[in-house]
Amino acid sequence: MMARKILIDCDPGTDDAIALFMALGDPRLDVRLVTVAGGNVGLAHTLRNARALVGLTGKAVPVVAGAERPLLGSFEDAAYVHGEDGLAGVLLPEGPAAASGIAADAIREALRAAGPAGLTLVGIGPATNLALALATEPGLLPNVAEIVLMTGAWGEGNVTPAAEFNAWSDPEALAVVLGCGRPVTLATLEVTAQALATPSRIEALSRGGTGACREAACAILAGTPPSRRLGGAGSPQHDSCAIAWLLAPEAFTVREVFAEVDCGPGPGRGQTLIDRWGRLGKPANALVLETLEAGRFFEVLEQSLSRLP
Ligand code: BDR
Ligand code: CA
Numbered sequence: 001m002m003a004r005k006i007l008i009d010c011d012p013g014t015d016d017a018i019a020l021f022m023a024l025g026d027p028r029l030d031v032r033l034v035t036v037a038g039g040n041v042g043l044a045h046t047l048r049n050a051r052a053l054v055g056l057t058g059k060a061v062p063v064v065a066g067a068e069r070p071l072l073g074s075f076e077d078a079a080y081v082h083g084e085d086g087l088a089g090v091l092l093p094e095g096p097a098a099a100s101g102i103a104a105d106a107i108r109e110a111l112r113a114a115g116p117a118g119l120t121l122v123g124i125g126p127a128t129n130l131a132l133a134l135a136t137e138p139g140l141l142p143n144v145a146e147i148v149l150m151t152g153a154w155g156e157g158n159v160t161p162a163a164e165f166n167a168w169s170d171p172e173a174l175a176v177v178l179g180c181g182r183p184v185t186l187a188t189l190e191v192t193a194q195a196l197a198t199p200s201r202i203e204a205l206s207r208g209g210t211g212a213c214r215e216a217a218c219a220i221l222a223g224t225p226p227s228r229r230l231g232g233a234g235s236p237q238h239d240s241c242a243i244a245w246l247l248a249p250e251a252f253t254v255r256e257v258f259a260e261v262d263c264g265p266g267p268g269r270g271q272t273l274i275d276r277w278g279r280l281g282k283p284a285n286a287l288v289l290e291t292l293e294a295g296r297f298f299e300v301l302e303q304s305l306s307r308l309p
Contacts, residue, residue: 003029003030004145005032005120006023006030007110007119009037009066009103009107009129011037011124012046013046013049014088014221014223016040016239017216017217018237018239018240019243021213021217021305022304023304024057024061025213025304025308026307032061033107036064036065036103037068037129038068038069038075038126039165040077040078041079045086047063051094054095055092056092057308058309063098064098064101064102065098067126071172078159082224083223088223090220092216103129104129107121107133119144123166124150124242126169126173127151130177131170131172134177141180147183147185148184148185148242148245148246149242150192151167152164152167153271154190157270158189160271161267162267163269164189167272169270171263171269172263174272175260185286185288191241191291192236192237192239192241194294195240195241196227196237196294197235197236201234204302205217205221205301206218208302208305209305214305217305241297251292252292253289254289255287255288256286257284257288259275276288
């Protein structure tokens with residue numbers, strides 16, 4: 001079977017780190033490119049982290065720097081969750097140098113190279129890089145096989161009462177991606193809350209084997225503060241839900257929805273309006289992941305870690 005060609009646009013980020021390991025450890029995914037934005041921490045750190053994480057896996061995947069800040073408004077990080085360095089203080093060896101160029105150009109280039117067979121775009125950070133790429137060369141849209149985003153919530157946010165962090169970081173960019181006309185799947189806070197890294201699950205991963213990636217993953221998971229919003233039982237593995245959807249779709253239930261994002265200046269900025277019951281009568285433009293079998297999710301992660309050095 002041919003591996004699915006994907007690119008990962010990220011802002012590592014503790015949970016981005018786990019997503020990168022999950023994707024790079026599975027031969028069913030052919031990761032063509034990793035692009036990076038500022039998000040969880042500033043771009044200097046997210047880029048260094050992405051290079052280090054990819055380097056640790058030994059995969060020759062180009063890592064390209066992208067947006068330092070959103071399309072509009074100012075940049076604010078989430079170092080209070082991910083630590084000042086973005087990886088919960090876990091020190092990794094320096095990775096290979098970043099590839100030259102900037103993310104939006106590299107994304108367009110990767111789409112061109114993929115041709116009509118298509119490339120799956122996985123967005124697990126602010127959507128700035130993806131929006132810039134898609135808005136500046138819409139002729140490449142047919143080469144987008146599908147888009148999978150970790151973003152948004154149909155209920156409460158995690159950065160403001162209304163908004164989830166990635167959506168809030170760059171709502172205008174998310175609006176561009178949601179409106180691009182290609183199939184979009186959303187892993188929102190509701191599904192990612194079901195991928196909870198609890199102490200016993202981290203312990204099981206740690207007992208599962210050896211290797212630098214497994215050690216790094218377990219240290220990062222152990223160093224991430226448990227979510228107060230979710231009762232302190234563990235840290236939600238937001239970003240790897242987007243990867244798990246590609247690897248184990250049978251572990252999820254889904255629903256077709258109309259989804260849009262609030263780009264206004266008020267307290268609702270960054271809130272995603274997700275019409276799960278078709279009350280607005282608008283045509284569906286996204287698939288939302290609703291439930292996740294957590295055991296299967298951690299099995300997929302275990303399998304990836306067992307294949308990595
Ligand atoms: C999202 O925001 C970031 O803090 C995480 O890496 C994830 O992508 C969760 O709201
Ligand atoms: Ca992220």
